[in-house]
Amino acid sequence: MSSGGQRNRTREEDGKAHTGAGLMSPAAGTVLLRWVALFVLFNGAMTVLRLWEPLWWAAALVNFVLLVRIAEQGALLVPARFARTYERSLAVAFPLVLLAGWQLVVGAEILSPTWFPPPTRIVRALWELATGFDEFTGTSLFGRPWEIPARLAEDGLKDGAAAFTAESHLFATLMRVFAGFAIGAVPGVLLGMVMGVSRTVRAMVDATLSAFYVLPKIAIFPIMMLVFPNPFGEGPKIAVVAISAFFLVAINTMVGVRDIEPVYLEAGRNYGATGRRMFRHVIIPAALPVIFGGLRIALGTALIVIIAIEFVRSRTGVGYLTFYYWEILSPDKMYAGLVVVMILGVGLTTGLKALERVVMPWRRDPGRSDPGG
């Protein structure tokens, strides 16, 4: 292993040294072919020797290493201007390979297709969930948005919209995440600001905040059910999401404000910024990158918390849906529910990133344009 690594290093150095002479490409191409051949050979041997069943996990590991080597060699052949495209395509190709591997392993019944349904079946289940309507519970995943115009025409604006929101699991989850996140993050930012600015408040509150911070917020769900008049309503669920977001956002905001470069504050003061203007022009923008870091973590946590709560105590939501299909032993749809959660997570994070770019235009990097002197 170590000698292989060393050999590889010298080869790369050779490659760099000979770039000008154009000697690198054929050499790298040959090496690439060799790795591909090894990959084919290995998998062929596994099949011929019928080793897949007992050793599929070890084979998966070896295949991963081989694929990494192939991808690395491939990178040497890619022209510099396509290097980024190449890396991005790796990011797309890897999960596809993973899914294909899953499909093969389950297809060969090495893993039980009942409990680990192949991706194709999950996709089909996802389609059924997306388009179908559960007569028994009167719900569907998206709430059948294509029915909206007909419903509005039939029931009028208010009742039509209500029917849609009551039917859609996705809407229920999203609403809880957004409401809880907003209710928690806004006071979180405010408290964090105060803590960042005032040493005294920080000294008073910090220890308490840290203690609550480590508490798994889902553990306070029972308390919230006691607090709210309707323990099974939306109140306790949103409250737990809000509390989770609150602590994360407060602590990050505090750190962001506390760690502002003192020279920015001095500059602000020297040029006459006081009070509200100091916040608006110096403190908030200076702390914003760290605050957004906190918001990102808080949004992810909000999703975790709400799915967990929906597992436990809810009749709506994507978490409920997922757990429901586990209870009625329909793994295809359970996996489909998990996929929806994943897509939801990626979507929310992407949305927040987009917001970040709008709010902090100075963090966008269109490249240093022509800096001279």
Add this chain to the structure above:
Amino acid sequence: MTKISAEGICKSFAGPRQRVEAVRSFSLDVREGEFVCLVGPSGCGKSTFLRIVAGLMEATSGRLEIHRDAEDGRPLNSMVFQEYAVFPWKTVSENVAFGLAMRNVPRKERDARTAEWIDRVGLRRFAHHYPHQLSGGMRQRVGIARALANDPEILLMDEPLGALDAQTRTVLQEELLRIWQSRRKTVMYVTHSIEEAVLLGDRVVLMTAHPGTNKAEFTVPLERPRTLQTTTDPQFSRLSYQIWEELRDEVQRSMEENA
């Protein structure tokens, strides 16, 4: 006419175990329109003294008087900070306009003065760029323009060129000379470069190593207007060396203290 008069300024900070004395009984008078350079080994309290003059810190004891002559809303002082204290979240023109905006200078006048100073430091093409898109030298030009657009009675500069490479530094020194020649503002300039102090200043004030107090003072006899060519004047090298002779022991002491 005396613009700034500081007498027996002391400043100490509460340290973890004992009080740390940064400045001890430092005195300095600066005339109206004078360019005074403060030189001393690093950590000698020259930046601390500058911050006391700027009003960003209170002196522990001593008397500081700054003669204020304009009542037309001009700020008393504006500071150019070391390294990159321009706001990364504001564009070049927003940075330059910052002091004017904080003082509620009417929009039209603010825009005109901002544009003028951006032009004067040669950043017209970059007016709507953010600092991270600029080089270090250009960023410090923004810092200088931000201070000068504010039109302060006193310009305070805290090692403004300290973080720049030697060549960029030289370019900006020439630029500072050119700008100062046309304005003749009262300037207090902190630097650890003797050559920079001699090239720019009317007077070079030496501080001792920590805690900083008066060590020596030199009047720069070189004629104005100066350019980089001034550095070839024999008087320039002689004075620089003379200052170095005085400073050497202090630097030695400061190195030993920090060891």
